[in-house]
Amino acid sequence: GENVEQHPSTLSVQEGDSAVIKCTYSDSASNYFPWYKQELGKGPQLIIDIRSNVGEKKDQRIAVTLNKTAKHFSLHITETQPEDSAVYFCAASIGQNYGQNFVFGPGTRLSVLP
Amino acid sequence: KAGVTQTPRYLIKTRGQQVTLSCSPISGHRSVSWYQQTPGQGLQFLFEYFSETQRNKGNFPGRFSGRQFSNSRSEMNVSTLELGDSALYLCASSLGQGTTQYFGPGTRLLVL
Numbered sequence: 001g002e003n004v005e006q007h008p009s010t011l012s013v014q015e016g017d018s019a020v021i022k023c024t025y026s027d028s029a030s031n032y033f034p035w036y037k038q039e040l041g042k043g044p045q046l047i048i049d050i051r052s053n054v055g056e057k058k059d060q061r062i063a064v065t066l067n068k069t070a071k072h073f074s075l076h077i078t079e080t081q082p083e084d085s086a087v088y089f090c091a092a093s094i095g096q097n098y099g100q101n102f103v104f105g106p107g108t109r110l111s112v113l114p
Numbered sequence: 115k116a117g118v119t120q121t122p123r124y125l126i127k128t129r130g131q132q133v134t135l136s137c138s139p140i141s142g143h144r145s146v147s148w149y150q151q152t153p154g155q156g157l158q159f160l161f162e163y164f165s166e167t168q169r170n171k172g173n174f175p176g177r178f179s180g181r182q183f184s185n186s187r188s189e190m191n192v193s194t195l196e197l198g199d200s201a202l203y204l205c206a207s208s209l210g211q212g213t214t215q216y217f218g219p220g221t222r223l224l225v226l
Contacts, residue, residue, distance in 0.1 A: 043218050043219045044157075044204070093212065103159070104157040107157075
């Protein structure tokens, strides 16, 4: 079945620096890759997503890139701020004819130091 | 538009009991998925319902079950609770296949 790996597990950056989180997936049929941010005591919140027919997507300080050949996708956060500190999860859709089923990476705890 | 709501937010149960958790999706969303989140196993998919039918199921024992009502609200039930069932149970709703999932705040279950 689908397996999603995520690195690094923890990441500390200085405020204003960039942060990059990388994920790899195994199922070549996966075609939708969302990224979620989870703050303490809250459910995951979607921050950006990308579909397999697109190589890159950007939303202000956040960007995601996808390499379907290599089966990896990355989250890029520029000009980090203390409020970016949270756990970030990547996910990959499981290739099926129907249904809404995702496999999540183990998460990256990002700390932005002021 | 109101987000996904889950009730209750916190629960304490003892081993052997059963529990029912509730999820109200975003208005218009017909797909509801349930996940278990633990520090050790991360986010794991339990099952997904669409138009009152279970479409997908994760690798969990039969003690975990769910259902969806005609108004898309969903419940999940865990019978014969075990200590290892202590977790944050998250519900996510979406319009359907291949669309964005939006998560609720979760129900934190503690089994003593």
